[in-house]
Amino acid sequence: MFWLERIRFTCAACSGVATVSLLWAAVAQRSLSVRRPPASTRSGLPQRRYTSAECALVLCKGWAPFWVSACRQCVLGMIVPTVLTAAGVMGMSACHDRAVAADKGFRKLAAGVLTVIPPDTSADDTEQHGDLLEITRGRADSKWKPNEAPSNTTLIERAKNLEFQRDIWYLEFAFKPPRTIDVDVPTLNQRMQRKRLWYLVYRVKNTGGRRTVVDKIDPSKRTTKKLEGPVLFLPHFVLEGLEALSDAEGTTSYRGYLDRVVPSAMAPIRMREDQARELFDSAQMASQPIAPGEERWGVAVWEDVDSRIDFFSIFVRGLTNSIRWREKARATFAKNEPMGASMEQTLECLRLDFWRPGDDGRNRDQEMSVGYAGFFERMTLGTRLIEAVGRPPLIQSSPVEGLVQLGLEWSDLLEGPGSNLAPLEKVVRKLLAMKDPAGRGPAVRNLFGDIGVEHFAELSRALTATVVAEREAARAAALTKVGLSREVVESAPLKSLAEVLKALDAIQRPADRSRLAEQLFGPAQRHILALARDLEMARTLAVLETIDADWKAITSGTARSAFTSLQTLIDAEPDAKTRKRMLEGMFGTKGPALYAAATLEHEGIDHSWVFRYETD
Template sequence: MLLVMTGIAAFPWPAATAQQKGGFRKLAPGVLTVIPPDKSSADELLHGDLLEVTEGLSGPPENLAWEPQRSPANTTLVERARNRSFARDIWCLEFAFKPPRMIEVDVPAADLKMQRKRVWYLVYRVKNTGGRRTVVDKDDPTKFKTETFETPVRFIPHFVLESLEPLSDAEELAKYRAYLDRVVPTAMEAIQRREDPRQRFYNSAEMVAKEIAFGEERWGVAVWTDVDPRIDFFSIYASGLTNSIRWRKRQGAVINPNDIPGSDMEVAMESLRLDFWLPAAGGNAAEQEMSVGYRGMFERMTLGSRVLEATGWPKTTKSNPAAALERMGLKWGDLLEPVGGGGPSMQPLEKVLTTIAGLKDPAIRTALVREMFGDVGEAALESLAAAAAGPVDTEQDKRRRAALQTMGLTPEQVAKDPYKSLARIVGAMDSQPGYAQRQAMAFKCFGPAGRRLEWLSKGAKAARALAAMESIAIDPNSVATGNAQTAFEAVRPSISALADEAERRKVLQGVFGPRGPDLFAAAVAVHEGIDHDWVFRYESDGPGL
């Protein structure tokens, strides 16, 4: 690792050239957001163990970890390899940007023809402000100070547009999407005509070709294609703006004496995170400019929307789901979903249907269904039972019987005990590896009526959320009006006041689902107005939160 770090720090940068002059058009005040370089002193002087020694040589067969009898303990090779200092020359570009926009252009398609597409783009400017390094104070060798230096920089841009926004009911609280910056020449021409025909804009490939001299400014454009048009909240991660890095041991790695130095480590480059949101489109959406958001905005809006959805359920369906749970003898904790699953679970609905099936009095069953789901829900369950047991065409009956057979059911059994059978079908669907497989099974069992299961599943989760809120004295009626932001702020104090960490996590899972604790932590970690962040992201951490 030491060899790797030393090689980076000692890279022979060419001599600096004079600042380029250009007649840039002045943009209107407030249009350009300028983010100064990250000048954290922690980037210049990093500390860490030489794991190839402290772990690779301390055990058998070398066994170099020993305790000297006549010398200090920290004089051995293993001990001297601990907490080593790695001084590096660090540079970081100043980054300025305009809010992202959309534009419709003709782009080459797979059939060698041009296709009209809407692309997203970000106009930005980078400026080389020089670098900094940590040096030993000449007057006091025990002290360090930071000095600046001039150096050209080769900017290798890497822009990723990411979103964790759920775009359908089945995706629940979070669905990761990511789009890489693309080079689209036809888009560059159109963007230049719109933004400033006199200004040279570099795409990501052109930006790499020539170093940026000290003091030089350069304009660029990042372009994304095929972005899901339903996305409202997203982040852009810009890498290559600095050579600042972090490293750590790979999870589960076992360092052996003969390993290549650094092969058991993973390195993360520092990235700049920018947050944005897209206001409701009015008129020509392609001409619309996105707004600068702030860290935690997506999470607050998402959680607030979930609160509004749950508190609005009784009025929309003319039901009382929290009271229905109590009459069934269920607690909201009985409807929690598994944490870390592959997607939204239907276990809450399965639990509710199983409980209803266990009631002997048909009149009580019917009353509880209406109280839980409303008249619409009762009709939905009747249509599902009819689709799984009633007369259908020959091809659908063949598909239906084959699917039900895998669950130990037949249409005749469904007709005899509909609630118990529906609960078993829901459980089988929930065991499917993905949403597409679940939908395919629903179609085989129910045909077009199968889509109503997702709606019923949402009702069971709304009941759980309402009961969980009432358990900590949140009045659902007090948060049923307003927007997502106000709804989140209405429930936030009561949840934050829970002193027991385990209880708070459980309530968050009850109100918001299995990812509720992570989203809530992200929502309250920062304050409004923080529109960017410098972050280190390791590949093994996975996407999103």
């Protein structure tokens, strides 16, 4: 192709030169052949007229150097670069062919982007043993002992330790880290709304299953046989978080989101992830079975997820038919109830842990990081320690000294189940019981700092301050509900505050409690949670001082290092009841469970297989 272009260029140049030469010859001939009187030359001879051929010949002689150069360039351009050009063209063609071949395939992922989790084959789920409780317990009154037959031939005895055999199939699961994307989602009013969705791109592969084969001659001999067959994958994805996002939620607060089918999000997700690959949503994935050895890519989507979440887990159910069962908490096994009514079953599910820096909703196109079970608990407890140790210098308080002034131990401030205002009520009653009222101010200042003194003053004023008529009516009704009146509050403000805290703590639903507190205190209600939070930190400091914890080591590192320093001290306590009491003192009623979860799993385990019951 290259040498043809060279010839074409040279011919075009020569043709252009020839054309220009002929044009110039015509012009010259016209100008020289104009009829005019013969003029005499210096020799006295008349001036002659030139023909067109003569003019063209003169011009061509002038262009002779160009003709020679053009011919030389054409010859050299055809001979010398031909070999090099041919080699270059062949190389370019090969590169182009490879590029075209690459474009036809799927996007190649970098190492570590796709996490592959093999099926859980650790337990022999093909054989399970258990009693038929509907008979052994529901028909216990039918138990009898035969006289002429073995005792194990009765109905009750034959229903014990039964063997349940079943085929078990598995699916290999692989996933990319979750991400967020902004798409237009249809609403109930038939309009589109821009929303931020969380999604997880995953791949499932049918790797077969297994079956236990019992020898017909010798039942004690058993072999495991590999099974291959289509599997209908019914995906069930739940995104859960236990992170408390406000002081009102305490140490932990459950949030759960079920995956949604959002058709308008499939095209944008596919455009971002891989245009050449087909992605199935949860409904499409369950439309047809997965053949043996087949791989299928899907995407799970969650809507309206709180953007402040830092730690969350995704539970995937449907990857295996491995099952567990147990009796319900209040099982009766009555004779007239249907079979299985007192039992509950669950399938094995996969747990994936992730973490991300929380934001206010402006961070787009964010990819989460893979975590491990116990990471959230470690970070939560470590952060709680750092906050407790760093709080006194910030508010200029001495919590341990304040507790001593009130005659309280950290064990006196332990919370009851579902109660978080009882310790604050106890502190108010201790202040009320002080013989010298002048000592109340220093005790409050040591326990809560100067800001605590202001909070108590604002709460007392809020119960009796002059407000608008509508607000006054709501406050009067709320005071009546807790057995108080404005006159009683004005005469005994501290005692009235203790009664109000007791009434609020007795309300189980947080929304109802917050509504009553708003009616009583108005905007000052937020001070109640602030005081309760500071009191929890004071209790934590008192426990740390009891176990001789190094406060400097806690504040000088990260949340994980703070937890590690605490773990050494907790594990050194030999008595289990004392350890539980200490954890409740530092972290509240949920402290022991959080500590157990934080120390159960080790760092580096990015997934776990669990059986989760609906009632847990």
